Amino acid sequence: MQVQMSFKGEPSGILYLVPTPIGNLEDMTFRSIQILKEVQFIASEDTRNTQKLLNHFEISTPQKSFHEHNYRERIPQMIERLEKGESIAQVSDAGMPSISDPGHELVSACIEAGIKVVSLPGPTAGLTALIASGLMPQPHYFHGFLPRKKKEQQAALESLKNQAATLIFYESPFRIHKTIQMMSTVFGSERQAVICRELTKIHEEYLRGTLQELAAYLAEQPIKGECCLMVAGASEIEEVAEVDAGSLKEQVEELIKAGKKPSEAIKEIAKRHQLKKQVVYNQYHEIETIGE
Template sequence: MLTQKSFSQSNEGRLYLVPTPIGNLEDMTFRAINILKDVDLILAEDTRNTQKLLNHFEIDTKQMSFHEHNTQQRIPTILKMLEDGQQIAQVSDAGMPSISDPGQELVKVAVSQHLNVVPLPGSNAGITALIASGLVPQPFTFYGFLSRKTKEQKEELEVLKNNPNTVIFYEAPHRLAKTVKQIGSSFGTTRKMVLARELTKRYEEFIRGSIEEVQQWIAENEVRGEFVVMVEGNDHPQVTTNNEWESMTINEHVQKIIDDEQVKPTIAIKQVAKLRGLSKQEVYDIYHQLEQ
């Protein structure tokens, strides 16, 4: 068991998780600005993108790139700096670190080393869109990006189609039409759907209707901007779910999806990781260790 008192000693190293605006720079908090000014180093998903933010708020703290392709390479260096008492902030290009963005692996290792991890509140596209969607805001299931491969995407949606919660996805404009079509095929086209685009910006827009109506909107309009896709929950699922996996071990959960959906272990592991909020590597290690 671990207990963290985030500010008990002033000389301790801290990893600050700092949200950045999802569009409108005025959404940056005073505290976030001050933290970025005061820390020794900023870990940035894209240093060029973050530099624009730093320039706007006259922040001259040095940066280090930290993204999905160099995570494992950077973590030992970052841990050593934290152990030496340095103050480090991590930011993603927009919104919350770790939510469909880099950060989860660093947080996990920092926590395991008894280092202080301090989150700041701030912008999140999924929650921002949800509260204005008109759909039931809670409970909800945040899924993030679906797989890009059609077969895997279909398998993920099959697991979600009976979910009674509002489901939140993220999608890029060039993949939106395909993804919405797949959701309609799995969920049925009469289910309510809301698209949110350009959140907090001048051209912010919400598209509300049935999945069929949303598909028609996509066909008739130029699709631009990053999208939050929200689908109402299934009030009358054919199979009672009630998140029955919550009473299962991870190994049992993976095996159930393999048996029920007739998919490969790698697909089942990915679905279990998404549903449980774990990394694929964590689930993979547990499953294969038990398998052996």
């Protein structure tokens, strides 16, 4: 058991996890800029990339590289300086540290050493794209990058096939078409999905449709820019006997009595129970579906 009082108690070194813009520099927060100015040094995934950000905001704090190839030797050095009372800001090239980027190992080492770890809020591509995707935002499951090898990728997708939550992936524009095709095979071609590319930039674009439609589109129009891919969760359980608070038909009727149009009532009840509108429509109109 460990209790961290981030800003109380004896002054000590703090590891700050500072998010950086994922495209638009105006997304940098005042607090993030101030912390980067105050710390003794910045641990950067790519010092050249971060220097552009520092120059833009006139930040003169020195940097040290911290990435997947040198973190083992860097962590003991950083722990030593933090224990002496210095504070460090850790940043990735874009977005939140540790989210598909370096950082987790440093956080774990600091917690083990009893050093305070403070995370600043800021840009993160997955949730930023999700809330504008049109897919159900809750629950959601962030997976990040899939394996590149075909068999490993297929195995990873098979393990997610029955996941009810909306799935969030990051993908390269060079692999997105093949990934969509694989998803169509594993999840089914009619599963709804959304691709968001160039998030927060001038060429930001959302592509919404079924996996089959997206695959056909990408075959004709390859895309550029880093992509966030969101896929609807597995088909909802359509056994209405398990729905509480009365039958679906009765719930729709109650909303109609309250003044809603049938189509609006059906849509609201479907959203309430996270069911397809067709399921509620069939129950309201007492239409039997194949297999029932």
